[in-house]
Amino acid sequence: MNTFKDLPKITTHVLQAMKQRGEKIAMLTGYDYSMARLLDEAGIDVILVGDSASNVMAGHKTTLPITLDQMIYHASSVMRAVDRALVVVDLPFGSYQGNSKEALSTAIRIMKESGANAIKLEGGKEVLESIDRILSAGIPVLGHLGLTPQSINKFGTYVVRATEKEEAEKLKDDARLLEDAGCFGIVLEKIPAALAGEVAREVEIPVIGIGAGNEVDGQVLVLHDMLGLQQEFSPRFLRRYNNLHDSIIRSFDAYIKDVKSADFPNENEQY
Numbered sequence: 001m002n003t004f005k006d007l008p009k010i011t012t013h014v015l016q017a018m019k020q021r022g023e024k025i026a027m028l029t030g031y032d033y034s035m036a037r038l039l040d041e042a043g044i045d046v047i048l049v050g051d052s053a054s055n056v057m058a059g060h061k062t063t064l065p066i067t068l069d070q071m072i073y074h075a076s077s078v079m080r081a082v083d084r085a086l087v088v089v090d091l092p093f094g095s096y097q098g099n100s101k102e103a104l105s106t107a108i109r110i111m112k113e114s115g116a117n118a119i120k121l122e123g124g125k126e127v128l129e130s131i132d133r134i135l136s137a138g139i140p141v142l143g144h145l146g147l148t149p150q151s152i153n154k155f156g157t158y159v160v161r162a163t164e165k166e167e168a169e170k171l172k173d174d175a176r177l178l179e180d181a182g183c184f185g186i187v188l189e190k191i192p193a194a195l196a197g198e199v200a201r202e203v204e205i206p207v208i209g210i211g212a213g214n215e216v217d218g219q220v221l222v223l224h225d226m227l228g229l230q231q232e233f234s235p236r237f238l239r240r241y242n243n244l245h246d247s248i249i250r251s252f253d254a255y256i257k258d259v260k261s262a263d264f265p266n267e268n269e270q271y
């Protein structure tokens with residue numbers, strides 16, 4: 001029987017080859033050692049240490065408050081767990097927009113201090129100088145277009161993006177720019193499926209979708225959402241593979257009851 005340890009280590013070249021042979025790429029977010037071990041054991045291709053940690057790990061309303069030190073903490077915890085998956089880390093808000101030198105030093109800190117394999121950042125033309133500089137240091141870059149949560153204050157809502165021709169054309173231009181710059185892939189978030197499919201067919205690098213339909217080269221979801229750890233966030237694109245919220249609450253209820261009734265610990269559970 002094959003185990004996950006027999007599977008090839010995922011590199012950006014492996015992802016490229018997967019696209020070429022039409023094999024879909026499975027990506028999930030991960031922020032801590034224990035979950036990253038499970039993700040790697042299950043054979044996930046890519047773990048994204050997303051700045052969604054700001055929401056699901058720290059309880060912030062947006063991805064903006066998370067700091068570089070906090071991203072490095074999450075990324076190093078994930079790296080200690082992973083043998084096979086490619087680990088990509090988000091550059092946090094404010095650490096790369098408008099200053100390509102700062103972008104490079106942020107990326108270098110992440111790579112040096114966490115041992116991650118690649119970084120991701122949001123945006124197209126407007127962050128191209130940062131992307132160029134990071135790539136020239138030999139750091140693989142994953143782009144992110146469409147709904148870019150770090151720009152929430154500019155857009156004001158998390159609705160589907162690029163539904164109008166002008167925004168769709170800009171997104172296609174940006175995707176070509178990212179490919180030409182040398183990004184190894186692009187995340188497309190919450191855009192019409194037909195547009196995402198068009199981009200995926202046009203560029204040669206892998207396109208990973210979240211709320212971007214099925215005509216792309218792979219999918220990513222936020223771990224806590226797909227496991228059903230919380231129930232408030234229910235966008236149409238989210239498929240829940242578990243209901244950990246209810247399952248965990250049931251375990252906590254049972255524990256509380258056992259402690260209160262002095263049923264726990266019993267004779268076999270003590271020294």
Ligand code: KIV
Pocket residue numbers: 029048049050051052053090187189210220222
């Ligand atoms: O931070 C994140 O989790 C992400 C995904 C939604 C793609 O960027």
